[in-house]
Amino acid sequence: MDENLGRAAAQAVGHVFETMFFVFLEPGDSPAGEDRDGPREGAEAEMLGSLGFQGRLRGVLRLRIPYTLARGLATNFLGLETPASEAQAVDMVQELANMVCGNLFSIFDGQEVYRLGTPRAEVVRGAPDQEKAGTAETLRLDFLAEGRKIGLELTWEAAVAGPAG
Amino acid sequence: MAYNVLIVDDSHTMRTVIKKTVAISGFEIGECWEAGDGLEALNLVKDQWVDVVLTDVNMPRMNGLELVKALKSDEATRHIPIVLITTEGSEARMREAYALGIAGYIQKPFYPEAIRDALNRIMEAFHG
Numbered sequence: 152m153d154e155n156l157g158r159a160a161a162q163a164v165g166h167v168f169e170t171m172f173f174v175f176l177e178p179g180d181s182p183a184g185e186d187r188d189g190p191r192e193g194a195e196a197e198m199l200g201s202l203g204f205q206g207r208l209r210g211v212l213r214l215r216i217p218y219t220l221a222r223g224l225a226t227n228f229l230g231l232e233t234p235a236s237e238a239q240a241v242d243m244v245q246e247l248a249n250m251v252c253g254n255l256f257s258i259f260d261g262q263e264v265y266r267l268g269t270p271r272a273e274v275v276r277g278a279p280d281q282e283k284a285g286t287a288e289t290l291r292l293d294f295l296a297e298g299r300k301i302g303l304e305l306t307w308e309a310a311v312a313g314p315a316g
Numbered sequence: 317m318a319y320n321v322l323i324v325d326d327s328h329t330m331r332t333v334i335k336k337t338v339a340i341s342g343f344e345i346g347e348c349w350e351a352g353d354g355l356e357a358l359n360l361v362k363d364q365w366v367d368v369v370l371t372d373v374n375m376p377r378m379n380g381l382e383l384v385k386a387l388k389s390d391e392a393t394r395h396i397p398i399v400l401i402t403t404e405g406s407e408a409r410m411r412e413a414y415a416l417g418i419a420g421y422i423q424k425p426f427y428p429e430a431i432r433d434a435l436n437r438i439m440e441a442f443h444g
Contacts, residue, residue, distance in 0.1 A: 230336060252403065
């Protein structure tokens with residue numbers, strides 16, 4: 152499961168960045184699944200996009216992007232002549248997380264309808280939360296975009312099967 | 317002939333990008349309206365002549381599939397072609413959407429050509 156989900160996640164993130172921003176990602180230097188124990192990108196703030204999903208699996212996807220990179224990507228994406236505002240970058244990161252999640256599950260489990268929650272994004276500083284509830288599994292992947300580190304975290308558990316039909 | 321387009325998405329960023337994409341696609345646009353959810357879109361359709369609706373699925377208050385149902389169940393609006401532009405790409409979701417009467421389905425992220433080609437194909441089919 153982890154391996155297939157990891158492959159689908161890497162494919163989805165790469166596809167979304169390439170199509171939206173014409174940015175080609177490289178694997179990050181942290182192996183998948185390695186715990187992070189400190190701030191990423193030095194002390195720079197990051198934008199954290201997240202949304203819940205529910206299908207055969209249910210959980211949360213989190214996407215962390217260096218703050219200045221997110222602002223730059225939003226500027227390019229919107230075709231602006233002046234730097235994108237923080238609000239515009241937040242909105243872009245929400246949509247980015249949404250697209251990654253939707254693409255991930257159409258690659259991983261294309262026969263199943265996954266309900267996606269409302270995406271959220273916020274500016275964060277410091278180490279990521281190490282949330283792991285009960286029986287939940289966690290997958291972490293790092294990527295490099297224009298030399299900057301982007302982190303994807305998936306936390307999930309098998310959804311309880313509902314009535315057929 | 318220029319067509320009036322309604323773009324429905326809760327993300328202001330996506331509305332802007334879709335609007336720009338439609339504008340540069342070579343597709344002739346008359347008016348281009350925006351709505352942040354299905355309910356806002358329904359109210360707008362009551363007051364304006366809309367030739368084609370491009371809508372997201374996952375939105376607050378009224379989602380894209382509910383909007384499709386509402387438009388297709390009203391005699392005055394059932395002729396309007398609707399294209400879903402959504403992150404969701406499961407086959408089951410696509411089948412459900414086509415069964416409701418959508419004219420096209422584009423998965424985000426998209427290349428501009430996908431929107432141009434879908435609009436040209438749909439408007440030719442609907443308006444000759």
